[in-house]
Amino acid sequence: MRAGLIAYIAGLTLASLTPRPEVSAGVVLAAIAVSMCWAARRSGGFRRKTILLAAAALLGFAWHLLWAGLRLDAQLAPELEGRDMIVGGIVRGLPRRFDEIQQFTFEIRQSEAGFENRRVLLNHYGEEEILAGKAYRFEVRMNRPRGLANPGVFDYEAWLFQRGIAARGYVRGQVEAAPELGTAWLDSLRASIKSEILRLARDPATAGIIVALALGDDSGLTDEQWELFRQTGTNHLFVISGLHIGLICLLAYALTLFTVKRFPALMLLAPAQKIALLPALTAACAYGSISGFGLPAQRALVMAAVFMLASLFNIKQPASLRFLLAMAVVLTLNPLSFLGMGFWLSFLAVAALLLVQRPDPRPTGPTTWLMASLRPQLAVAAGLLVPLLFWMGEVSLLGPLVNIPAIPLVGFCVVPLCLLAACSIPFSETLAETLLQPATWLLQLLLWSLENAVALGSDIAILDRDTPAALTLTLLAAGSLLALMPKGFPGRQLTPLLMLPLLFTPAKATREDLLRLHILDVGQGLAIIVQTRRHTLLYDTGASFSPNASMGDRVVLPVLKKMNTLKLDAVILSHSDDDHSGGFPAIAKTLPINRLYSSFKVPQATGPTYTCRNYINWHWDNVNFRFLHPNTPQETDNDNSCVLQIQAGNFTAILPGDIESTVERNLAATLREQLQSNLLIAAHHGSNTSSSWPFLKMVNPEYVVFAAGYRNSFGHPAMRVLERSAAFTSNLLNTSTEGMISFILTDPESNPQVTSFRKDHPRYWREGSAQFESPSGE
Template structure:
């Protein structure tokens, strides 16, 4: 099994699937009898993962067809996500008008409908059949340090493109009856429980619809370690399976008491368990985590069905192999390993304590202890937290919530029959349960935020976990606790005195640059905001701060008040404490000071200075931009904001410009900036364009890129390369790009 999993695993780290052929070099090892089986299993894993990856990529919309307009007919395959600005849904394609083979291969498209003009349009619901005019986009998304890999998410979800809805040509409501039932069920729940927390909680645990859950909800669930309760997961499927088994055994007992005997009675509980698990999984949308839980249940039930003499561990291994074969990318999904690790820990607990401590309360405490300890690495990597209170909280909440799930069908029957007392009991339980979690999330010391651990730190935790879970004397366990130190107090990777590191984030058509010295953080611009609401900050920049458990900024510079530079300001101020604020635009109402005063200062041996004079009030907003230079003994970074040619010439005449190492091109590479004289005054070794992929302005424009190319200046573009990291160390100035550092076979571009 390990050899097979290794074959699946190594393919996920290939930068290109064509490199799979290199593994042929291992074939001669199969001549050795002892290695033959391992090599064959390894190649089986490589083959399965490669076929899966090639099949998925074959359907992906090519970059050459990005921003293509085309008409498609299909079914809304899941519950749409709705907010005031946008409706997002998955269109399962049935037909397309284009004869282009690449467009005909599209299977599922994630569509965004923006509510800007047509307020009279009929709402789009799950199960509707639609004929739409779409502007297609290839799955090429922002790539930043520690950020969510949306390109991977599209690949494993089978979404071949994203799109903007331009026109609804035909709309047939309720074409897919099952999906329509789910949509009506959600609408009913939200209407019936509008005044209670049940309006978002019931759709989450019944339908897998988390669109109404806010950041505050997720924060409470993470701090209490109870996210698995309110998101459809293995626990819910397992409880429903248990309900089916219990119901079947009760019914079988009644049949036997009535004198009815048949060989098929033995399979009735298993059949009811499968029906309950399948029905609940289908109602919850059968997404990837639910599919994994359902497959695991099927494997465990199959052993009972055929009276196979399989141990719990054997069934666990079969379920694991089945799932990673059908979903090869599950080998790198934390959710999959969390599910299997939890089951494995419970099996291990059963083996270690089979003949003693049979009291149920002791087993319950021990189970929570095993899961808490065993899940430490996963929780540290995925959530960057150590929930000290989570085991105690789960001891009480898991049984209570499991009982609630078991009784939920009866509750819902009472709701549909409009029994007032049932609705009141349901509301009382849900509101009380959520209020309890809110209070538990505020327990002093119950939650400890962590820096995202490195692979080395996670590997160091393995001996700790073994010693804490194994039946060893406590003196050995206390010694192993020393391995906690790198997790709680990780080694620092901050620049040395006199050095700095800058990250030009891939924020789309906007700018966000973070400059880090040994003890200070300066942010230059906040990334773009969107006219429909929201910004790129939360998914482009914020993950960097979260992974390092940083909640402050020493210095924020908003170059000017345009949406593509200041759009993330509101989200940033919600997340971070800011100690010094400056801007080139008059936004004094937010306590910003002006940067047009030739200030210069030093952070940890690194020099910073502004270069512009106060512009006239009537000046174009772009020319209000703060122009910032960052310099140490060997390297220099120049940030001009969106200044135009007139301001460039003012800077040249002021004789304040000096040669630099890196220049972030003004105005994303627009023709209104980056004049020849300006380039020749700075003489950069590299230019960085902060632009959006296939943006409508065609930034950077050809004439600007040509100016830099003729001078032999190396060019970097966030749209093509992802975030650009600049390391200014003693004696060396180095650049690295995100799409090359973290390149995988599914990475676009």
């Protein structure tokens, strides 16, 4: 049975590598798998087991193809992209607000274009408040689900695909109520409870946490709170996860057991332990429903249901079998859930707890109680060490100690108070406010304790390491596994030796390539990472979305972390436009910067700042850097852009920022053949105001890269610019279709190796590399 589940899980996960899942292929493979099972009846022994294992793997593969094929077929057709259409439907979930933007999931029930029975993600820029659970009719303009494609960055397209989002877009014109389309009463109830909690809670600092714990909506948590939770390893306490579902189950089980034992007649019907299982499972389902049944809640409910139903029906199977069955069910419901870090953290934490289960006597004294409390925390810490280092590059050392009091405080005190308050809001505001008050006090106490824990242990709060090599991860995984084994297990004494790599930070290896130039996919904006053998330069930082979110922390920093870059030798902010400099505050706050060049005064600068001028040049590791412009201040911000030329061996690149045709013509007239370059980053994202013929003629590029957003509203790159560029080269690349584009030069005499993230990392849920067209048709 366990081998069959492992084969089924393997088939489910391997199907993610298929280029384009088809429903018909899934049906055919499923039929073959059933036929193999039927044929296995006539075989025996090893052959029969082999056929059944192959059938289980094939069945998992077939189900993934069927599930994915149906979702791909439901996505917005390419011919409907950018078209205005009238749709009617219901708002699902809780809308989220980002400054002036409301974002919400919309279930379309009527559409003039035949695009019904789909869920889409919409933005609304108007003043009307979009209410959860209500029906509306409005005009929308949508595109296919699309995200940014860079290494080390959150896979937004996979996230959309798992949630069944068929398109993204925005509302145009007036919002019209459509009550005849129905309502989603649970979503409306959750929205009203949220607004009442925010109104009744007296402390704004903890009100967002209460909403997160009661309703699964973490939009009210601040960046400072997330950072505090990260340092103390308590992130899992403040978003609904398997821990909360498990604690609610345990609390409901204990209360029911206590009640049943007070009425012995009930135990004549069934053992008290079995009677208590049904209310526990019911409580978990109720908590999951009020939290919106997000993917973490679904995963936790499946795990709880598998383990509890097995006990309820006297299914005497080992815990490992229940564990694999829970994983198989979770992957059946969402075959791509294994892509998320939360999936592995949840199951590995449970696996670690199962491994350290011991038939020890009940704790009697403070010492034995402390050890009994510390053991599961240390087990989870050991089990999650390798995945946290792999995904995050860091582990909280305070986590095991801080979680000992924090888990019962949140799970057995705060969460029940929050849920009771939420349930009492429709009946009595006074009771709800009374219940929220102690929850607020407890959360204030917890936040104060976490802040003091970080202050006392600030030097050891986080074990931060570069992404370890495969060998290091293997050694740490072996050490973690041995640490979870019982005393006397062969080789357990090797655990400290296998953990030694944690104590050492390996010397920074010199990059072998002469030059690496990466044009990041930051949507409608620009960010370029330039690496020599020992130095790293960042040219522009992408845009900002709000005071607390930008392409700097969403894209640039994760990519730099993936590249194991802990400092920047230089940052160049070409000019003050937000799509070029908006991400700088997040980067300056996180990484040390040796030198900053810009064409304007940067208020967030933390070190020496230099104005870029055409007489400045420097050399790093046999690579020459030179500013070509400006020589004097210009009239417009665009024309003030710092124009950088990079020369390594026979390869030259020009990064012109947003200069327009007047500056381009002046450069062409004064520098002439000095402009000749292999690579040109198209000025101003390919706008009609730039990429003039004289400039292109002098540069004569082999490659032109356009850094532009997918189907952006500016129409970049313009068709006339594409036509002019095509007169000099056929190698026209766009970050919106290619993802991050990299030029790698191994030595001075070699030709650059050109790669794109979408082409090198194809995934069926991710739009692949394609020849782009100007969306405006200009």
